[in-house]
Amino acid sequence: DSQDEQNERIEMILSATINGKSKFLESLAENHKIKKIVVRFLEDVDEIVGADLEKYGPFKIEDIATIPYENAQALIVKNIATKVRWED
Structure with a gap:
């Protein structure tokens, strides 16, 4: 944002x-x-339980996924994932 x-x-x-x-x-x-956002994984990640209590993953390096904002922020801060920016 x-x-x-x-x-x-x-x-x-x-x-x-x-x-x-x-x-x-x-x-x-x-x-x-x-709210969900699109991220690209920079590392392999095991299955996670999202802030919405849904299961996501597991993910491999370079996978792209839509996950809850709260979970995405935690992964981004730890440099495990990066936000995918869309251009129209």
Whole structure:
């Protein structure tokens, strides 16, 4: 995500909080929990249980997969996977 997208999300959350829009916040939280992104694996990885409690993998080096955002971030931070950027 770009810095602009992140700032836009923060502004939407702050606005919803200030204006008491709890349904919007609940919807946002649910979407964030299930958001998935595409990653390319830099190492072999055994089967994992995703943040959505679904099973993913096992993966071989250079495999590409769509996995929950939360799991992807953990793998990216450890340099086990990298985010695949799509261009239209």
